[in-house]
Amino acid sequence: MDYDYKEAMKLSNQVCFPLYAASRNVIGLYTPHLKKLGLTYTQYIAFLVLWEKDGITVGEICDKLMLDNGTLSPLLKKMEAAGYITRTRSEDDDRVVLITLTKEGRALQKKARDIPEKVASCCSLSPEKTKMLYDLLYELIGNQNSSKGETK
Amino acid sequence: MDYDYKEAMKLSNQVCFPLYAASRNVIGLYTPHLKKLGLTYTQYIAFLVLWEKDGITVGEICDKLMLDNGTLSPLLKKMEAAGYITRTRSEDDDRVVLITLTKEGRALQKKARDIPEKVASCCSLSPEKTKMLYDLLYELIGNQNSSKGETK
DNA sequence: TACAATTATATTGTATACAACATATTTCCA
DNA sequence: TGGAAATATGTTGTATACAATATAATTGTA
Numbered sequence: 001m002d003y004d005y006k007e008a009m010k011l012s013n014q015v016c017f018p019l020y021a022a023s024r025n026v027i028g029l030y031t032p033h034l035k036k037l038g039l040t041y042t043q044y045i046a047f048l049v050l051w052e053k054d055g056i057t058v059g060e061i062c063d064k065l066m067l068d069n070g071t072l073s074p075l076l077k078k079m080e081a082a083g084y085i086t087r088t089r090s091e092d093d094d095r096v097v098l099i100t101l102t103k104e105g106r107a108l109q110k111k112a113r114d115i116p117e118k119v120a121s122c123c124s125l126s127p128e129k130t131k132m133l134y135d136l137l138y139e140l141i142g143n144q145n146s147s148k149g150e151t152k
Numbered sequence: 153m154d155y156d157y158k159e160a161m162k163l164s165n166q167v168c169f170p171l172y173a174a175s176r177n178v179i180g181l182y183t184p185h186l187k188k189l190g191l192t193y194t195q196y197i198a199f200l201v202l203w204e205k206d207g208i209t210v211g212e213i214c215d216k217l218m219l220d221n222g223t224l225s226p227l228l229k230k231m232e233a234a235g236y237i238t239r240t241r242s243e244d245d246d247r248v249v250l251i252t253l254t255k256e257g258r259a260l261q262k263k264a265r266d267i268p269e270k271v272a273s274c275c276s277l278s279p280e281k282t283k284m285l286y287d288l289l290y291e292l293i294g295n296q297n298s299s300k301g302e303t304k
Numbered sequence: 305t306a307c308a309a310t311t312a313t314a315t316t317g318t319a320t321a322c323a324a325c326a327t328a329t330t331t332c333c334a
Numbered sequence: 335t336g337g338a339a340a341t342a343t344g345t346t347g348t349a350t351a352c353a354a355t356a357t358a359a360t361t362g363t364a
Contacts, residue, residue: 008268009261011200011216015282016178016271018289020197021218023175024351025293026168031352042320045172048163059342064163066173071321073344078319095329095342109161116160119168125292130167133288137170140277140285141177176321183322194350211312220352225314227350247312247359 029122033115037108038082042067042075044112050085050101051109057090058097066141084108181274185267189260190234194219194227196264202237202253203261209242210249218293236260 011017027041034044049064050056058076062069076099079085084105090096125133163169179193186196201216202208210228214221228251231237236257242248277285 005265009265010204014268015286017197018286018293019175019178022289022292023171026171040319045169052162068322069343113157113161116166129288134167134170136281136285137174140174141170221313223351
Protein backbone atom coordinates (compact mmCIF):
# COMPACT_ATOMS: atom_id res chain seq x y z
CA MET A 1 0.00 0.00 0.00
CA ASP A 2 1.76 3.16 -1.18
CA TYR A 3 1.55 6.54 0.47
CA ASP A 4 -1.42 8.34 -1.07
CA TYR A 5 -0.06 11.72 -2.12
CA LYS A 6 -3.31 12.75 -3.71
CA GLU A 7 -5.34 12.05 -0.59
CA ALA A 8 -2.80 13.75 1.68
CA MET A 9 -2.91 16.89 -0.41
CA LYS A 10 -6.63 17.47 -0.01
CA LEU A 11 -7.43 20.60 1.92
CA SER A 12 -9.67 18.59 4.21
CA ASN A 13 -6.80 16.31 5.21
CA GLN A 14 -4.29 18.94 6.26
CA VAL A 15 -4.62 20.03 9.86
CA CYS A 16 -3.05 23.38 9.01
CA PHE A 17 -6.30 24.46 7.42
CA PRO A 18 -8.81 24.06 10.28
CA LEU A 19 -6.11 25.31 12.62
CA TYR A 20 -5.68 28.49 10.68
CA ALA A 21 -9.40 28.93 10.11
CA ALA A 22 -10.28 28.31 13.76
CA SER A 23 -7.62 30.73 14.87
CA ARG A 24 -8.91 33.53 12.67
CA ASN A 25 -12.44 32.64 13.63
CA VAL A 26 -11.80 32.85 17.37
CA ILE A 27 -9.89 36.10 16.97
CA GLY A 28 -12.95 37.34 15.12
CA LEU A 29 -15.01 36.62 18.23
CA TYR A 30 -12.80 38.91 20.29
CA THR A 31 -12.70 41.74 17.77
CA PRO A 32 -16.10 43.39 18.40
CA HIS A 33 -15.53 43.44 22.17
CA LEU A 34 -12.01 44.78 21.76
CA LYS A 35 -13.12 47.41 19.31
CA LYS A 36 -15.24 49.00 22.05
CA LEU A 37 -12.02 49.50 24.00
CA GLY A 38 -10.15 50.70 20.94
CA LEU A 39 -7.90 47.65 21.01
CA THR A 40 -6.76 45.19 18.36
CA TYR A 41 -6.34 41.51 19.14
CA THR A 42 -2.55 41.67 19.13
CA GLN A 43 -2.60 44.66 21.44
CA TYR A 44 -4.97 42.74 23.70
CA ILE A 45 -2.69 39.73 24.10
CA ALA A 46 0.22 42.08 24.72
CA PHE A 47 -1.85 43.64 27.52
CA LEU A 48 -2.66 40.19 28.89
CA VAL A 49 1.06 39.64 29.34
CA LEU A 50 1.64 43.05 30.89
CA TRP A 51 -1.34 42.83 33.25
CA GLU A 52 0.16 39.62 34.57
CA LYS A 53 3.71 40.93 34.84
CA ASP A 54 4.60 44.56 34.48
CA GLY A 55 8.02 46.07 33.83
CA ILE A 56 9.26 43.32 31.52
CA THR A 57 11.46 43.59 28.45
CA VAL A 58 10.43 43.65 24.81
CA GLY A 59 12.12 40.30 24.37
CA GLU A 60 10.15 38.71 27.20
CA ILE A 61 6.90 39.82 25.59
CA CYS A 62 8.05 38.37 22.26
CA ASP A 63 8.84 35.06 23.97
CA LYS A 64 5.56 34.86 25.85
CA LEU A 65 3.47 35.71 22.80
CA MET A 66 5.73 33.73 20.44
CA LEU A 67 5.69 36.75 18.18
CA ASP A 68 8.52 38.26 16.21
CA ASN A 69 10.16 41.39 17.47
CA GLY A 70 9.45 42.92 14.08
CA THR A 71 5.78 42.53 14.96
CA LEU A 72 5.93 43.75 18.53
CA SER A 73 8.38 46.59 18.20
CA PRO A 74 6.01 48.83 16.21
CA LEU A 75 3.01 47.62 18.21
CA LEU A 76 4.59 48.69 21.49
CA LYS A 77 5.43 52.07 20.02
CA LYS A 78 1.78 52.54 19.16
CA MET A 79 0.75 51.52 22.66
CA GLU A 80 3.20 54.06 24.02
CA ALA A 81 1.82 56.74 21.72
CA ALA A 82 -1.68 55.87 22.97
CA GLY A 83 -0.48 56.47 26.51
CA TYR A 84 -0.87 52.92 27.81
CA ILE A 85 2.78 52.05 28.39
CA THR A 86 6.18 53.64 28.75
CA ARG A 87 9.39 52.40 27.13
CA THR A 88 12.57 52.96 29.09
CA ARG A 89 16.11 51.72 28.58
CA SER A 90 17.27 49.36 31.29
CA GLU A 91 19.97 50.83 33.55
CA ASP A 92 21.81 47.52 33.71
CA ASP A 93 21.88 46.90 29.98
CA ASP A 94 21.42 49.69 27.52
CA ARG A 95 20.25 47.32 24.79
CA VAL A 96 17.19 46.33 26.78
CA VAL A 97 13.93 48.27 26.70
CA LEU A 98 11.58 47.87 29.67
CA ILE A 99 7.84 48.13 29.12
CA THR A 100 5.83 49.56 32.00
CA LEU A 101 2.08 50.11 32.20
CA THR A 102 0.84 53.62 32.83
CA LYS A 103 -2.15 54.31 35.04
CA GLU A 104 -4.30 54.24 31.87
CA GLY A 105 -2.81 50.92 30.84
CA ARG A 106 -3.64 49.37 34.19
CA ALA A 107 -7.11 50.91 34.19
CA LEU A 108 -7.86 49.18 30.91
CA GLN A 109 -7.75 45.81 32.64
CA LYS A 110 -11.01 46.46 34.47
CA LYS A 111 -12.74 47.39 31.25
CA ALA A 112 -11.54 44.19 29.59
CA ARG A 113 -12.25 41.78 32.41
CA ASP A 114 -15.50 40.38 31.08
CA ILE A 115 -14.21 39.69 27.57
CA PRO A 116 -13.00 36.10 28.16
CA GLU A 117 -16.41 35.16 29.55
CA LYS A 118 -18.25 36.77 26.64
CA VAL A 119 -16.09 35.04 24.05
CA ALA A 120 -16.36 31.68 25.80
CA SER A 121 -20.14 31.89 25.62
CA CYS A 122 -19.97 32.31 21.84
CA CYS A 123 -17.62 29.43 21.31
CA SER A 124 -19.70 26.49 22.38
CA LEU A 125 -17.10 23.83 22.91
CA SER A 126 -17.70 21.94 26.16
CA PRO A 127 -15.25 22.56 29.02
CA GLU A 128 -13.83 19.03 28.59
CA LYS A 129 -13.29 19.49 24.88
CA THR A 130 -11.81 22.93 25.41
CA LYS A 131 -9.34 21.41 27.84
CA MET A 132 -8.49 18.67 25.35
CA LEU A 133 -7.99 21.17 22.56
CA TYR A 134 -5.89 23.31 24.84
CA ASP A 135 -3.58 20.42 25.74
CA LEU A 136 -3.22 19.29 22.14
CA LEU A 137 -2.35 22.79 21.00
CA TYR A 138 0.29 23.20 23.66
CA GLU A 139 1.75 19.82 22.74
CA LEU A 140 1.85 20.96 19.12
CA ILE A 141 3.57 24.21 19.99
CA GLY A 142 6.00 22.49 22.32
CA ASN A 143 6.99 19.87 19.80
CA GLN A 144 7.66 22.38 17.11
CA ASN A 145 9.75 24.56 19.33
CA SER A 146 11.91 21.62 20.29
CA SER A 147 12.19 20.60 16.65
CA LYS A 148 13.75 23.96 16.00
CA GLY A 149 16.38 23.03 18.56
CA GLU A 150 15.56 25.83 20.95
CA THR A 151 16.10 24.10 24.27
CA LYS A 152 17.55 27.22 25.88
CA MET B 153 -18.00 30.78 44.49
CA ASP B 154 -17.80 33.81 42.22
CA TYR B 155 -16.51 33.80 38.64
CA ASP B 156 -12.79 34.46 38.79
CA TYR B 157 -12.21 37.29 36.31
CA LYS B 158 -8.57 37.54 37.18
CA GLU B 159 -7.88 33.87 36.53
CA ALA B 160 -9.92 33.87 33.29
CA MET B 161 -7.90 36.79 31.97
CA LYS B 162 -4.53 35.07 32.22
CA LEU B 163 -2.94 34.45 28.85
CA SER B 164 -2.45 30.81 29.79
CA ASN B 165 -6.19 30.35 30.33
CA GLN B 166 -7.44 31.68 27.03
CA VAL B 167 -7.55 29.10 24.26
CA CYS B 168 -7.22 31.84 21.66
CA PHE B 169 -3.54 32.14 22.47
CA PRO B 170 -2.27 28.58 21.84
CA LEU B 171 -4.63 28.41 18.89
CA TYR B 172 -3.11 31.46 17.30
CA ALA B 173 0.44 30.45 18.20
CA ALA B 174 0.00 26.89 16.92
CA SER B 175 -1.50 28.18 13.71
CA ARG B 176 1.39 30.51 13.00
CA ASN B 177 3.81 27.83 14.07
CA VAL B 178 2.41 25.20 11.69
CA ILE B 179 2.29 27.68 8.83
CA GLY B 180 5.94 28.32 9.61
CA LEU B 181 6.62 24.63 8.99
CA TYR B 182 5.21 24.90 5.50
CA THR B 183 6.98 28.12 4.59
CA PRO B 184 10.48 26.80 3.76
CA HIS B 185 9.06 24.06 1.53
CA LEU B 186 6.72 26.49 -0.20
CA LYS B 187 9.45 29.03 -0.69
CA LYS B 188 11.29 26.55 -2.93
CA LEU B 189 8.25 26.62 -5.20
CA GLY B 190 7.93 30.40 -4.95
CA LEU B 191 4.62 30.08 -3.10
CA THR B 192 3.23 31.67 0.02
CA TYR B 193 1.06 29.75 2.44
CA THR B 194 -2.14 31.48 1.36
CA GLN B 195 -1.37 30.84 -2.27
CA TYR B 196 -0.73 27.21 -1.38
CA ILE B 197 -4.12 26.66 0.24
CA ALA B 198 -5.74 28.41 -2.70
CA PHE B 199 -3.98 25.91 -4.96
CA LEU B 200 -5.15 23.04 -2.75
CA VAL B 201 -8.71 24.11 -3.49
CA LEU B 202 -8.08 24.51 -7.20
CA TRP B 203 -6.22 21.24 -7.57
CA GLU B 204 -9.28 19.53 -6.12
CA LYS B 205 -11.82 21.42 -8.19
CA ASP B 206 -10.90 23.60 -11.12
CA GLY B 207 -12.99 26.26 -12.80
CA ILE B 208 -14.71 27.51 -9.67
CA THR B 209 -15.70 31.04 -8.76
CA VAL B 210 -13.88 33.51 -6.55
CA GLY B 211 -16.70 33.24 -4.05
CA GLU B 212 -16.43 29.47 -3.85
CA ILE B 213 -12.72 29.75 -3.05
CA CYS B 214 -13.51 32.32 -0.35
CA ASP B 215 -16.08 29.95 1.18
CA LYS B 216 -13.84 26.92 1.11
CA LEU B 217 -10.89 28.77 2.62
CA MET B 218 -13.08 30.83 4.95
CA LEU B 219 -11.16 33.85 3.77
CA ASP B 220 -12.44 37.29 2.95
CA ASN B 221 -12.80 38.29 -0.68
CA GLY B 222 -10.65 41.31 0.16
CA THR B 223 -7.88 38.84 0.89
CA LEU B 224 -8.36 36.54 -2.07
CA SER B 225 -9.15 39.07 -4.76
CA PRO B 226 -5.62 40.53 -4.88
CA LEU B 227 -4.08 37.10 -4.25
CA LEU B 228 -5.78 35.63 -7.30
CA LYS B 229 -4.64 38.56 -9.39
CA LYS B 230 -1.07 37.81 -8.40
CA MET B 231 -1.52 34.15 -9.24
CA GLU B 232 -2.86 35.19 -12.61
CA ALA B 233 0.10 37.52 -13.16
CA ALA B 234 2.40 34.62 -12.27
CA GLY B 235 0.75 32.57 -14.99
CA TYR B 236 -0.80 29.90 -12.78
CA ILE B 237 -4.47 30.70 -13.31
CA THR B 238 -6.79 32.58 -15.62
CA ARG B 239 -9.68 34.77 -14.52
CA THR B 240 -12.67 34.86 -16.86
CA ARG B 241 -16.12 36.32 -16.48
CA SER B 242 -18.87 33.74 -16.38
CA GLU B 243 -21.11 33.75 -19.45
CA ASP B 244 -24.20 33.10 -17.37
CA ASP B 245 -23.59 35.85 -14.85
CA ASP B 246 -21.31 38.70 -15.63
CA ARG B 247 -20.64 39.41 -11.95
CA VAL B 248 -18.98 36.05 -11.47
CA VAL B 249 -15.29 35.45 -12.15
CA LEU B 250 -14.21 31.89 -12.86
CA ILE B 251 -10.75 30.77 -11.84
CA THR B 252 -9.11 28.16 -14.04
CA LEU B 253 -5.69 26.58 -13.67
CA THR B 254 -3.22 26.96 -16.51
CA LYS B 255 -0.89 24.16 -17.52
CA GLU B 256 1.72 25.70 -15.20
CA GLY B 257 -0.76 25.81 -12.36
CA ARG B 258 -1.58 22.14 -12.75
CA ALA B 259 2.08 21.23 -13.11
CA LEU B 260 2.79 22.82 -9.75
CA GLN B 261 0.78 20.11 -8.03
CA LYS B 262 3.40 17.48 -8.75
CA LYS B 263 6.13 19.66 -7.30
CA ALA B 264 4.10 20.20 -4.14
CA ARG B 265 2.94 16.65 -3.58
CA ASP B 266 5.48 15.70 -0.92
CA ILE B 267 4.93 18.79 1.23
CA PRO B 268 2.17 17.40 3.50
CA GLU B 269 4.35 14.40 4.32
CA LYS B 270 7.37 16.56 5.09
CA VAL B 271 5.40 18.87 7.35
CA ALA B 272 3.73 15.97 9.16
CA SER B 273 7.12 14.55 10.00
CA CYS B 274 8.12 17.81 11.70
CA CYS B 275 4.95 18.06 13.69
CA SER B 276 5.22 15.09 16.00
CA LEU B 277 1.67 14.72 17.21
CA SER B 278 0.55 11.10 17.09
CA PRO B 279 -2.00 10.16 14.40
CA GLU B 280 -4.65 9.66 17.10
CA LYS B 281 -4.02 13.06 18.63
CA THR B 282 -3.91 14.70 15.23
CA LYS B 283 -7.32 13.22 14.50
CA MET B 284 -8.63 14.45 17.85
CA LEU B 285 -7.27 17.92 17.25
CA TYR B 286 -8.72 17.91 13.77
CA ASP B 287 -12.20 17.01 15.03
CA LEU B 288 -12.12 19.58 17.81
CA LEU B 289 -11.06 22.31 15.40
CA TYR B 290 -13.84 21.50 12.97
CA GLU B 291 -16.33 21.51 15.82
CA LEU B 292 -15.03 24.90 16.87
CA ILE B 293 -15.30 26.30 13.36
CA GLY B 294 -18.75 24.79 12.87
CA ASN B 295 -20.09 26.18 16.09
CA GLN B 296 -18.89 29.65 15.36
CA ASN B 297 -20.32 29.68 11.90
CA SER B 298 -23.71 28.63 13.17
CA SER B 299 -23.51 31.24 15.91
CA LYS B 300 -23.22 33.82 13.18
CA GLY B 301 -26.51 32.54 11.84
CA GLU B 302 -25.13 31.42 8.51
CA THR B 303 -27.06 28.23 7.97
CA LYS B 304 -27.42 28.81 4.21
C1' DT C 305 -41.28 46.84 -16.26
C1' DA C 306 -38.89 50.57 -13.53
C1' DC C 307 -36.30 50.16 -9.59
C1' DA C 308 -35.15 48.90 -5.00
C1' DA C 309 -32.71 44.94 -2.78
C1' DT C 310 -29.33 41.51 -3.41
C1' DT C 311 -25.16 39.51 -5.08
C1' DA C 312 -20.21 39.00 -6.79
C1' DT C 313 -16.14 41.07 -7.03
C1' DA C 314 -12.79 44.90 -6.49
C1' DT C 315 -10.57 48.61 -3.88
C1' DT C 316 -8.97 51.29 0.15
C1' DG C 317 -7.40 51.78 4.73
C1' DT C 318 -5.49 49.90 8.90
C1' DA C 319 -3.00 46.43 11.41
C1' DT C 320 -0.40 42.59 11.66
C1' DA C 321 3.50 38.87 10.70
C1' DC C 322 7.92 37.58 9.57
C1' DA C 323 12.38 37.49 7.00
C1' DA C 324 16.32 40.04 6.38
C1' DC C 325 19.04 43.58 7.49
C1' DA C 326 20.83 47.43 10.55
C1' DT C 327 22.52 49.35 14.92
C1' DA C 328 24.05 49.69 19.41
C1' DT C 329 25.73 47.12 23.48
C1' DT C 330 27.63 43.63 25.98
C1' DT C 331 30.32 39.31 26.52
C1' DC C 332 33.84 36.30 25.75
C1' DC C 333 38.45 35.13 25.14
C1' DA C 334 42.76 34.62 22.85
C1' DT D 335 42.43 44.22 26.65
C1' DG D 336 41.11 44.53 21.82
C1' DG D 337 38.21 42.87 18.88
C1' DA D 338 34.99 38.89 17.34
C1' DA D 339 30.72 36.87 18.49
C1' DA D 340 26.46 37.22 20.65
C1' DT D 341 22.42 39.84 22.14
C1' DA D 342 18.41 43.22 22.17
C1' DT D 343 15.92 46.06 19.67
C1' DG D 344 14.62 48.72 15.49
C1' DT D 345 13.63 49.14 10.43
C1' DT D 346 12.38 47.76 5.70
C1' DG D 347 10.09 45.01 2.39
C1' DT D 348 6.58 41.77 1.14
C1' DA D 349 2.31 39.40 1.94
C1' DT D 350 -1.67 38.78 4.17
C1' DA D 351 -6.46 39.74 6.74
C1' DC D 352 -10.56 42.05 7.25
C1' DA D 353 -13.79 46.07 7.66
C1' DA D 354 -15.83 49.37 4.97
C1' DT D 355 -16.90 51.10 0.78
C1' DA D 356 -17.53 51.06 -4.28
C1' DT D 357 -19.17 49.18 -8.66
C1' DA D 358 -21.50 46.50 -11.82
C1' DA D 359 -24.88 43.02 -12.76
C1' DT D 360 -28.94 40.39 -11.53
C1' DT D 361 -33.35 39.49 -9.10
C1' DG D 362 -37.51 40.25 -7.06
C1' DT D 363 -41.65 42.75 -7.14
C1' DA D 364 -45.04 46.42 -6.64
